[in-house]
Amino acid sequence: xxxxxxxxxxxxxxxxxxxxxxxxxxxxxxxxxxxxxxxxxxxxxxxxxxxxxxxxxxxxxxxxxxxxxxxxxxxxxxxxxxxxxxxxxxxxxxxxxxxxxxxxxxxxxxxxxxxxxxxxxxxxxxxxxxxxxxxxxxxxxxxxxxxxxxxxxxxxxxxxxxxxxxxxxxxxxxxxxxxxxxxxxxxxxxxxx
Amino acid sequence: xxxxxxxxxxxxxxxxxxxxxxxxxxxxxxxxxxxxxxxxxxxxxxxxxxxxxxxxxxxxxxxxxxxxxxxxxxxxxxxxxxxxxxxxxxxxxxxxxxxxxxxxxxxxxxxxxxxxxxxxxxxxxxxxxxxxxxxxxxxxxxxxxxxxxxxxxxxxxxxxxxxxxxxxxxxxxxxxxxxxxxxxxxxxxxxxxxxxxxxxxxxxxxxxxxxxxxxxxxxxxxxxxxxxxxxxxxxxxxxxxxxxxxxxxxxxxxxxxxxxxxxxxxxxxxxxxxxxxxxxxxxxxxxxxxxxxxxxxxxxxxxxxxxxxxxxxxxxxxxxxxxxx
Numbered sequence: 001x002x003x004x005x006x007x008x009x010x011x012x013x014x015x016x017x018x019x020x021x022x023x024x025x026x027x028x029x030x031x032x033x034x035x036x037x038x039x040x041x042x043x044x045x046x047x048x049x050x051x052x053x054x055x056x057x058x059x060x061x062x063x064x065x066x067x068x069x070x071x072x073x074x075x076x077x078x079x080x081x082x083x084x085x086x087x088x089x090x091x092x093x094x095x096x097x098x099x100x101x102x103x104x105x106x107x108x109x110x111x112x113x114x115x116x117x118x119x120x121x122x123x124x125x126x127x128x129x130x131x132x133x134x135x136x137x138x139x140x141x142x143x144x145x146x147x148x149x150x151x152x153x154x155x156x157x158x159x160x161x162x163x164x165x166x167x168x169x170x171x172x173x174x175x176x177x178x179x180x181x182x183x184x185x186x187x188x189x190x191x192x193x
Numbered sequence: 194x195x196x197x198x199x200x201x202x203x204x205x206x207x208x209x210x211x212x213x214x215x216x217x218x219x220x221x222x223x224x225x226x227x228x229x230x231x232x233x234x235x236x237x238x239x240x241x242x243x244x245x246x247x248x249x250x251x252x253x254x255x256x257x258x259x260x261x262x263x264x265x266x267x268x269x270x271x272x273x274x275x276x277x278x279x280x281x282x283x284x285x286x287x288x289x290x291x292x293x294x295x296x297x298x299x300x301x302x303x304x305x306x307x308x309x310x311x312x313x314x315x316x317x318x319x320x321x322x323x324x325x326x327x328x329x330x331x332x333x334x335x336x337x338x339x340x341x342x343x344x345x346x347x348x349x350x351x352x353x354x355x356x357x358x359x360x361x362x363x364x365x366x367x368x369x370x371x372x373x374x375x376x377x378x379x380x381x382x383x384x385x386x387x388x389x390x391x392x393x394x395x396x397x398x399x400x401x402x403x404x405x406x407x408x409x410x411x412x413x414x415x416x417x418x419x420x421x422x423x424x425x426x427x428x429x430x431x432x433x434x435x436x437x438x439x440x441x442x443x444x445x446x447x448x449x450x451x452x453x454x455x456x457x458x459x460x461x462x463x464x465x466x467x468x469x470x471x472x473x474x475x476x477x478x479x480x481x482x483x484x485x486x487x488x489x490x491x492x493x494x495x496x497x498x499x500x501x502x503x504x505x506x507x508x509x510x511x512x513x514x515x516x517x518x
Binding site: 023030058060068076081082 | 216217220221223224227228257269270282291300349351357358370374375379383386390391393394396397399
């Protein structure tokens with residue numbers, strides 16, 4: 001008799017666990033894991049490790065609400081465990097490095113760090129596409145728009161048209177946003193250590 | 194006086210919901226201001242700009258900066274540099290990251306203290322989903338008038354503690370904060386922002402619609418009572434709350450109006466409040482004899498028996514009423 005009582009309590013406990021897991025299962029089914037778009041950047045000050053970032057971000061949306069250029073978007077219908085976390089797509093709208101999102105974030109997902117320490121990625125110029133590198137014209141838009149300046153991007157030595165990315169680049173993506181080439185001759189990619 | 198508290202509560206809920214709709218529009222307006230872009234806007238955008246300017250110009254000198262004063266949702270908000278977060282967000286983050294980030298923990302301190310003192314007040318007085326759930330309950334009453342079966346299924350109230358425990362385990366196992374995607378107030382705040390500022394609802398809206406259907410067809414306020422992990426956390430925190438609703442047995446006439454009106458299916462007329470009661474005061478508002486009032490105590494009154502103005506008490510006399518001095 002005692003064993004049967006124990007079994008019944010165990011079954012009730014398992015039913016409780018299964019019932020408790022049900023809403024999580026349904027909501028997870030609604031957000032399938034999509035292939036990550038390499039152009040998506042995390043906002044400035046984000047924890048470097050993506051697992052740490054997902055574990056720290058509560059998905060409150062404050063970073064996007066204070067963003068003046070409204071460049072911060074969210075994975076709303078996909079992303080699996082990273083659903084509702086913020087990203088910036090510089091092809092649509094890029095970060096202006098104002099730092100408001102770092103200040104407003106209630107968690108340590110975005111930390112307040114000095115501008116030169118921000119690491120959203122590093123710009124890469126596609127020399128087979130960029131107009132000055134192909135000698136197809138004069139541009140320099142990326143160099144002009146860069147908020148960091150000479151430490152991040154300037155012109156190749158002895159050439160005043162061909163842009164070259166330097167180590168000081170913080171990956172804000174303003175150069176991507178402004179690039180006049182239809183296929184975009186510059187991209188921001190994660191910095192390889 | 195106390196019977197008007199329910200109106201105050203509904204006004205508070207409406208105000209919070211309206212704020213959650215207004216804030217994304219203000220955010221859009223701020224970005225227009227920051228870009229000095231009025232002349233570049235489409236006519237509809239200009240109308241939005243004008244409306245928001247009309248709303249805010251008497252409070253702000255520099256809208257792009259000053260309107261940052263109030264931001265966020267009930268999940269996490271920043272109000273005049275005071276950061277407030279939902280305790281469930283903090284608990285979930287601690288579980289997911291296996292570490293404590295103290296500034297974030299502190300942002301939940303005021304809500305935690307209030308919950309310890311007032312119980313599940315968040316569920317009745319703040320939660321933006323509550324407004325929609327109560328409208329949904331009214332809808333189910335109308336459907337019953339049309340002849341549909343009313344949602345009367347009952348489950349074990351302890352299910353929600355299972356949801357809380359499973360959510361914590363899943364957060365620990367996967368390293369992402371699982372409560373954020375099933376917790377209705379977090380969903381509402383976020384999805385309103387997505388819909389207004391990002392131009393499209395996310396997956397949370399589908400989940401929230403499912404919970405509405407569950408409430409409408411299966412169990413009245415079923416999600417809040419049986420499944421909500423936040424409700425579970427606040428029930429636990431508010432178990433020994435100080436502010437309680439209690440029945441004055443001398444004034445009760447056993448009319449059962451309070452038992453019927455209680456959205457959470459509690460039984461105020463039989464002194465059945467417990468940790469589920471969120472002090473919403475709906476029962477006070479319907480009581481015809483003002484027999485329900487607040488009481489400062491750590492526990493509910495034990496069952497007091499039939500009300501002294503009721504038929505049972507009048508017929509059998511005071512001898513059959515326990516708790517009578």
